[in-house]
Amino acid sequence: MTTITDALRRLPKVELHCHVEGTMRPSTVVELATRNGIALPTDDPTQLYRYTSLDTFLDIFWLVQSVLGDGDDWARLAYESVIDGAEHGLAYRETFFTPARHLDAGQRLGDIVAGLAEGLVAAEDATGVRVMLIADIDRAYGPGPGRELVEQLVELRRSGAPGTDRVLGVGMDSTELGVDPTDFASAFDLAGRSGLRRTSHQGEVTPPDTIRAGIDVLGCERIDHGLSLLDDAELTKRFADERIPLTVCPNSNIRIANAFPRLEEHPYPQMRDAGLLATLNTDDPAMTDLDLTYEYHSVMEAFDYTWDDMVAIALEGVEGSWLDPDDARALKERITAEGDRLRPVVDVEG
Numbered sequence: 001m002t003t004i005t006d007a008l009r010r011l012p013k014v015e016l017h018c019h020v021e022g023t024m025r026p027s028t029v030v031e032l033a034t035r036n037g038i039a040l041p042t043d044d045p046t047q048l049y050r051y052t053s054l055d056t057f058l059d060i061f062w063l064v065q066s067v068l069g070d071g072d073d074w075a076r077l078a079y080e081s082v083i084d085g086a087e088h089g090l091a092y093r094e095t096f097f098t099p100a101r102h103l104d105a106g107q108r109l110g111d112i113v114a115g116l117a118e119g120l121v122a123a124e125d126a127t128g129v130r131v132m133l134i135a136d137i138d139r140a141y142g143p144g145p146g147r148e149l150v151e152q153l154v155e156l157r158r159s160g161a162p163g164t165d166r167v168l169g170v171g172m173d174s175t176e177l178g179v180d181p182t183d184f185a186s187a188f189d190l191a192g193r194s195g196l197r198r199t200s201h202q203g204e205v206t207p208p209d210t211i212r213a214g215i216d217v218l219g220c221e222r223i224d225h226g227l228s229l230l231d232d233a234e235l236t237k238r239f240a241d242e243r244i245p246l247t248v249c250p251n252s253n254i255r256i257a258n259a260f261p262r263l264e265e266h267p268y269p270q271m272r273d274a275g276l277l278a279t280l281n282t283d284d285p286a287m288t289d290l291d292l293t294y295e296y297h298s299v300m301e302a303f304d305y306t307w308d309d310m311v312a313i314a315l316e317g318v319e320g321s322w323l324d325p326d327d328a329r330a331l332k333e334r335i336t337a338e339g340d341r342l343r344p345v346v347d348v349e350g
């Protein structure tokens with residue numbers, strides 16, 4: 001008997017806000033830590049992703065990243081992230097990687113990108129799921145290293161280095177508080193001039209003027225999180241009129257940022273009602289015990305959405321993506337066809 005959960009799992013879905021480091025299986029963290037001589041607070045994989053606040057989450061996030069020692073580790077991470085996503089109907093993902101800490105520790109960007117791409121190619125062969133990369137600037141390292149990351153990326157692309165054709169664009173993540181996004185204008189300007197697409201985490205815990213800076217100063221084509229956007233009616237209207245995508249992660253906002261006590265209080269429905277292109281995403285699924293099926297199912301239940309609402313949300317994921325028009329059209333047709341095929345199942349379930 002097929003259930004709504006199964007139907008949501010099978011519905012082809014797009015993800016535009018997912019950090020590859022945040023997809024690492026706990027068992028893989030333990031294995032890589034052992035191999036690379038990294039001490040973990042526990043050897044029990046089930047105990048690894050326990051945190052009580054944003055700060056303890058970030059501590060564990062850094063610890064998880066530190067187990068990635070070389071290109072092979074990055075390849076394994078990328079491969080497993082797609083295998084795990086495919087089980088939940090992932091059809092296409094534009095995934096972040098944030099190399100600042102590893103570059104600081106002496107790894108080379110070319111090795112990281114080549115490793116990630118190798119894992120993605122193998123996973124694509126195994127599952128048919130296509131995944132592209134977004135190189136994220138880590139705000140905490142400051143504008144200098146941010147600009148250097150883009151310079152290195154541009155140079156690697158110019159030289160045709162392995163895997164660089166998988167990198168679609170640049171983004172920016174990590175702490176928002178106390179950071180002026182306009183300090184990173186030079187890095188984003190270079191990215192734009194070099195043909196890289198642009199996005200940025202803004203407005204998760206900062207006011208809407210950082211979101212405005214993201215599009216007007218950094219030239220971003222979409223905004224990750226953008227939670228505070230609704231506080232500015234004029235800017236909200238502009239995002240709605242221009243269909244500037246937001247990559248929203250409702251359950252992550254609860255589990256990591258503790259922004260709302262429960263999903264029912266998340267402004268996701270208000271965002272959609274305002275006409276915003278608010279795509280649905282998991283952020284750091286393994287570290288928060290999330291997956292795309294749960295993300296869709298919990299949102300459907302919390303906001304009394306219909307099956308057609310959920311199909312529309314999946315289609316909006318394509319609209320917010322950086323797929324070329326032919327591929328976007330093909331994926332939309334696939335989602336629509338599967339949505340129609342699965343609808344009777346859902347109607348029977350009620």
Ligand SMILES: [Zn+2]
Nearest residue numbers: 019173201283
């Ligand atoms: Zn994020």
